[in-house]
Amino acid sequence: MSALLVIDRLSVRYDSRHVLRALSLEVRGGEIVALMGPSGVGKSTALRAVAALQPFDDGRIVVDGFALAAGPVPPESRLVPLRRRVGLVFQAHALFAHLTALDNVTLALRHVLGQSRSDAEAVATKLLASLDVGARATAWPSQLSGGEAQRVAIARALAPNPPLLLMDEPTAALDPARRGALGTTLRHLSEQGRGLLIATHDTEFARGHADRVVSLTT
Amino acid sequence: MIVARTLGVTGLALCLSTTLGAQGASRRELVWGGDAEGGAPFVEADPANPSRVRGFDVEVAERIARGLGGGRGGARIARFVQVQWSNLDQSVERGDFTLGLSGVEDTPVRRARHAVTIPYFEFREVLALRPEDAGRIHGLADLRGRRVATLGATIAYDLLVAARDSTGLIPLSYDDDVHPYADLARGRVDAVLLDHIIAQRALRRSGGPGGAFVIVAQPVAIGHYVGVLARADSVLRDSVDAVLREAMRDGSLEQIFRRWDVWDPSQGALFDRVVRTDRAATAAGAARAISAIAYLPSLARAAGVTALVSLLSMMLAVIVGLGLASSRVYGPVWLRVATTVYIELIRGTPLLLQLFVIYYGLAGVVRLPAFLAAVLALGLNYAAYEAEIYRGALEAVPRPQLEAARTLGLSELQILRLVRGPQALRFALAPMTNDFVALLKDSSLVSVITVVELTKQTAIYATNVGSWVVPGALCAAIYLAMSLPLARLARRLERRWRPAA
Numbered sequence: 211m212s213a214l215l216v217i218d219r220l221s222v223r224y225d226s227r228h229v230l231r232a233l234s235l236e237v238r239g240g241e242i243v244a245l246m247g248p249s250g251v252g253k254s255t256a257l258r259a260v261a262a263l264q265p266f267d268d269g270r271i272v273v274d275g276f277a278l279a280a281g282p283v284p285p286e287s288r289l290v291p292l293r294r295r296v297g298l299v300f301q302a303h304a305l306f307a308h309l310t311a312l313d314n315v316t317l318a319l320r321h322v323l324g325q326s327r328s329d330a331e332a333v334a335t336k337l338l339a340s341l342d343v344g345a346r347a348t349a350w351p352s353q354l355s356g357g358e359a360q361r362v363a364i365a366r367a368l369a370p371n372p373p374l375l376l377m378d379e380p381t382a383a384l385d386p387a388r389r390g391a392l393g394t395t396l397r398h399l400s401e402q403g404r405g406l407l408i409a410t411h412d413t414e415f416a417r418g419h420a421d422r423v424v425s426l427t428t
Numbered sequence: 429m430i431v432a433r434t435l436g437v438t439g440l441a442l443c444l445s446t447t448l449g450a451q452g453a454s455r456r457e458l459v460w461g462g463d464a465e466g467g468a469p470f471v472e473a474d475p476a477n478p479s480r481v482r483g484f485d486v487e488v489a490e491r492i493a494r495g496l497g498g499g500r501g502g503a504r505i506a507r508f509v510q511v512q513w514s515n516l517d518q519s520v521e522r523g524d525f526t527l528g529l530s531g532v533e534d535t536p537v538r539r540a541r542h543a544v545t546i547p548y549f550e551f552r553e554v555l556a557l558r559p560e561d562a563g564r565i566h567g568l569a570d571l572r573g574r575r576v577a578t579l580g581a582t583i584a585y586d587l588l589v590a591a592r593d594s595t596g597l598i599p600l601s602y603d604d605d606v607h608p609y610a611d612l613a614r615g616r617v618d619a620v621l622l623d624h625i626i627a628q629r630a631l632r633r634s635g636g637p638g639g640a641f642v643i644v645a646q647p648v649a650i651g652h653y654v655g656v657l658a659r660a661d662s663v664l665r666d667s668v669d670a671v672l673r674e675a676m677r678d679g680s681l682e683q684i685f686r687r688w689d690v691w692d693p694s695q696g697a698l699f700d701r702v703v704r705t706d707r708a709a710t711a712a713g714a715a716r717a718i719s720a721i722a723y724l725p726s727l728a729r730a731a732g733v734t735a736l737v738s739l740l741s742m743m744l745a746v747i748v749g750l751g752l753a754s755s756r757v758y759g760p761v762w763l764r765v766a767t768t769v770y771i772e773l774i775r776g777t778p779l780l781l782q783l784f785v786i787y788y789g790l791a792g793v794v795r796l797p798a799f800l801a802a803v804l805a806l807g808l809n810y811a812a813y814e815a816e817i818y819r820g821a822l823e824a825v826p827r828p829q830l831e832a833a834r835t836l837g838l839s840e841l842q843i844l845r846l847v848r849g850p851q852a853l854r855f856a857l858a859p860m861t862n863d864f865v866a867l868l869k870d871s872s873l874v875s876v877i878t879v880v881e882l883t884k885q886t887a888i889y890a891t892n893v894g895s896w897v898v899p900g901a902l903c904a905a906i907y908l909a910m911s912l913p914l915a916r917l918a919r920r921l922e923r924r925w926r927p928a929a
Contacts, residue, residue, distance in 0.1 A: 263831050286839055293837030304828035308850045318836035321846060370837065 214239050214274055214374050214405035215260065221268035222255050229255050232269065235424045237405040239373060242396055244416035245409045247426035253409035254301070257376045260407070261298045262289050274373055293322070297367030301378040303359045305351035311338065311362045312347040318370050337365040341395065356383035364395070374405045381412045393419035458493035458504040461520065462486075462530030463513035465604070469625065469688040470531045471508075481508050484688040485529045488548060491680055492527065492655070495671030514581050514891055517542060521658050527668065528656040531623065533583050537893065538656060543665040547652030548672050548681065549690070550698040553584050554627050555644040556612060556620040562642045565619065571597040574618035577608035580884070581891035583651050584621045600798075600878045601888065606630070607788070611878075613640035614791055616798075621648060625690055652698070676703050723889045723899070730885035731906045737802055737881060738868045744807025745867070746860075749814025754844070756815065757822050767815070774812035780873055782809055787877040802874035810867050817859045821852035861918035865911045882906060 213236040222230040230252040237243045245253050258264045260271055262283050271278040276291045278284075305314050312334050319330035338344045341361040346354060354362060360380065367375060377396075381389050389412075396419060400406055410416055416423050462471040464481050471483040486508070493506035511519045516528040517538065532538075534547050557565055565571060568591040576591075578584040580601035588599035600617055602608045608620040609630040620627070620641075627643050634640040655672075657665045675681040676699040685691040755767045774782070786808075787801040796804065825848050833843045875884035886903035890896045 261835050263834065286834065290837065293835065296835070298832075298835045300828055300832060302828060304826075304832040306829060306832070306847055306851075308847075308854065317833075317846065318838070321842055322837040366832075366836070 213237065215407065216272040217256065217260070217269070218271070219269040220256060220259060220266055220271065222252065222259060222264075222266045230259075230266075230426075233426065234269075235407075237374065237407050239403045239405050240400050241422065242400050242406045242408065242420045244420035244423045245407060245426065246411065246413065246416055246423050248411055251426045253411075253426060254378050257298065257378055257407065257409050260376060261296055262292055263298075294370060295372050295374055297370070297372040297375045299360070299363050299367050299375070299377040299380065301380075301382060303351075303363040305354075305359055305363055305366070307351050309351075310347065311343065311349050311351070311354065311358075314351070314362060315365045315369050318366070323370060334365070334369060337368060338362065341365050342391075357388045360384070360392075361395075368399075373403070374407070375399065377406065377408045379410055379412075380408060381410060381415050389415055456504055457507045458489070458496060458527060459507050459509060459525040460489045460493075460527040460529055461509050461511040461516055461525035462489075462528070463516070464510055466513055466530055468629070469690055484549075484684050484690060485531065487684040487687070488655075488675075488681070489527065489529050491675050491684065492668055492671045495674055496667055514887065517656060517891070518896065520656055523658065526657060526661065526664065531625075531653055532656050534652040534654045535583060538654075541895075542659050543657040543662040545655035545657070545665055546669045546672055546702050547654050547698060548676075548702075549653040549685070550694050551623040551625060551651050551653060552647035552694075553587065553621055553649040553651060554624045554647050556609065556622070556627050556630070556641045557618070557644060558612060558615070558640070559638075559642050561618065562644070566644060566646065568597060568621075568648060569595050571595065571619055574598065575600055575616070576619045576621055577602055577611060577617040577878070578621045579603075579605050579608070581888050582622075583649065584623070585888070587649055588621060601875075601880055601884065602878055603876055607878075609634065609641065610788075610791075614795055616791075616795060623651070673703055723902075726885055727882065727889065727902060727906065730880055730882045731910070733879065734868065734871050734882040735910060737799070737806065737871045737874060737879065738864070740803045741806035741810060741871070742864050742867055744803060745810035745814045745863075748808065748811035749818055752811060752815035753818030753822060756819050758840075758844075771812045771815055774809055775816075779805070779809050779870060780876065783873060783877055798874075798878045801877055802871075802879045806867060806871060806874065810863060813863055814860065817856050817863070818852065821855035822848060824855045825851045858918045858922040861914055861921065865914050865918075868911055868914075869907065 215235075215237040217233055217235050219232040219234055220230055221228065221232055233252070233256055235243065235245070245256060247253055255264065259266045259278075260273065262278060265282050266278075266280055268280050270280070273292055274295045276295060278292070305311075306317065309317065312331065315334035315337060316327070316330040319325045319333055320327060323330075325333070335344065335347060338347055338361075341364055343358050343361045343365070346358055346362070349358075351359060351362075360383070364375075364377075380392060384392060393415065396406055396408070400421075408416070408420065462481070462485055464471050464473050466472075469483050470485045471481050474480040474482045486506075489508070490506045493504040496504050509525045511524065511528070511530075513530060516530065516532060519525065520528045520542065531551075534544065538544055555565070555567070568576075568587070571591075572595050575598045576588055577600040578588055580603060585599065585601055588597065591597050592599050600608075605622060605626045608617065608622065609627075611617045612620050613634065620630075624643070624647070631637070631639060631641065631643060655665075655668060657668070672681070681699070682691060682695070685695060752767045752771065755763045756771075759767070783802070783805045786805045787796065787798065790796065829847060829851065830843060833847045838846065871881060872883035875881055875887075880888075882903060886899045890899040893899065
């Protein structure tokens with residue numbers, strides 16, 4: 211099976227200081243890869259580069275056949291294929307504060323995929339239920355606990371059904387029991403054939419739930 | 429063209445040099461108050477020496493000062509203080525000066541509230557018309573549905589308000605006596621009703637007979653100029669009356685009026701009547717009982733104007749402000765520069781100036797109706813402030829929210845419409861509500877371009893009843909009734925929509 215994500219000698223510099231130096235890795239469908247390393251080593255930067263949220267200085271990124279080159283981030287109109295391929299779950303979740311949990315999930319379904327409200331709500335309701343937050347559909351983000359917010363954020367990222375899911379420090383705000391449940395959820399997603407790239411500094415979580423660990427050092 | 433009113437500037441200088449007023453008066457002085465902005469031939473700044481005033485009222489004041497004191501202590505010296513014309517009555521009761529003289533009209537209300545001298549000049553309320561209307565219009569009765577301008581808080585204004593109910597004309601109140609004639613020439617109003625002295629002065633300024641307008645020979649009403657003193661000063665008033673009678677008898681008053689070219693036979697007739705009767709002639713018209721209740725309908729109407737002007741201006745400000753803010757956040761460099769220039773220009777200059785420029789300054793290009801000009805000026809002014817609120821609100825939306833929207837595949841426009849806009853609205857609503865309260869109060873400025881709103885109506889009411897206590901309290905209550913609920917709403921919005929961490 212060919213790789214879903216190929217990162218080839220990715221380098222990012224801030225003011226001539228290297229944040230990432232020649233990072234290379236691959237993620238295949240059905241595989242959970244943990245990107246490990248202490249804080250500040252460039253894990254988030256790598257995820258942001260893959261999601262085309264920030265430019266990189268050297269190397270190449272290919273997501274399911276769509277290539278990103280070094281240099282400035284292309285305009286959104288050129289990134290449509292990438293957006294269909296990659297979902298990103300932010301460390302602080304970044305749920306839309308003015309929308310309910312359900313509407314956070316339906317937003318892309320309705321306005322990017324053009325689904326009707328009722329179709330989008332059916333898909334979103336199923337997704338939220340599968341992630342165990344079906345009962346919180348009408349809650350506002352400020353009313354959700356850390357674990358609930360994370361699962362709503364996963365549902366939002368999964369709604370357009372991207373083959374590749376990126377997660378930034380998913381265990382940061384979770385207690386041990388929740389960490390185990392998250393691991394089970396991720397395994398379930400990978401069994402659907404998705405590739406998962408998890409940036410984390412949580413060694414125990416990475417060893418327990420990832421198929422492969424890529425370590426970054428300063 | 430903005431009519432240059434250099435008198436306003438010199439009036440200020442006069443005012444500064446005489447602010448001490450009557451409090452600092454020595455017994456040898458007669459401190460008298462007038463409005464140099466009223467101009468010649470009443471009182472004007474002396475072109476040869478702008479720190480001095482000249483005019484027939486100046487000379488009348490000097491004549492009175494000379495005649496006062498008679499046998500006891502000799503003559504006094506007249507000293508002028510600058511007072512806004514519409515505030516003369518209030519100011520004399522406060523003790524800012526002893527005698528008010530500046531084309532002060534003899535009215536029943538003034539007589540009831542203050543110590544008023546005998547009349548010393550008879551004026552005619554005359555209509556000014558555009559030449560083409562001269563054959564058709566001969567009096568107020570011919571002005572049904574037409575717009576008739578005058579100076580606010582005058583007998584002429586009262587005549588027009590009375591005629592509004594009987595003949596259906598539309599009275600317009602101005603703060604000065606220059607712009608009514610300018611607007612007559614431009615076609616904004618159809619007639620002007622004012623004292624014949626003022627009308628003739630305006631006619632000379634517009635190029636004399638055959639100029640922009642004509643004066644109807646038959647006067648609409650007759651009135652008299654008097655001096656006004658504080659109610660407690662009735663003894664001094666009697667002395668002033670004695671001096672005035674003396675000046676009528678010895679011809680010195682006639683000489684003054686002849687010097688200023690305002691003498692006519694009706695003055696001689698007035699002098700005869702006044703000198704014959706020892707007690708002062710009564711003012712024209714019976715004193716009306718003016719109660720607060722009588723003014724409530726007009727205050728309510730004015731409050732409606734204030735609310736409507738504020739509401740429409742705010743809508744304009746929101747629309748233009750949104751455009752300015754998005755240009756400033758999303759636009760190319762030249763657009764960002766242009767909007768920044770607009771915002772700084774508008775915020776850095778007085779709203780009053782902008783009102784004058786839009787109403788009078790643009791009159792040569794486009795003659796905006798006063799109400800529209802008021803809404804435009806207020807709306808375009810507040811748009812600059814709204815734009816800064818919206819820009820701040822747009823920039824306050826946390827970046828991860830926008831990035832999350834991008835990773836979902838929303839376009840920039842969708843992000844603005846579905847994520848950034850709605851979230852920015854939460855930041856903006858409380859300051860917007862505060863701005864609306866401020867606009868509500870700033871809307872009082874539009875009275876300078878003849879829109880009679882709540883504050884202006886209150887001032888008219890206060891002048892008529894001779895006191896600010898009841899009208900001021902009523903006016904404040906109406907403003908508060910409009911602004912307090914808004915302020916409450918702003919606080920609630922702020923609490924409820926405090927952005928989530």
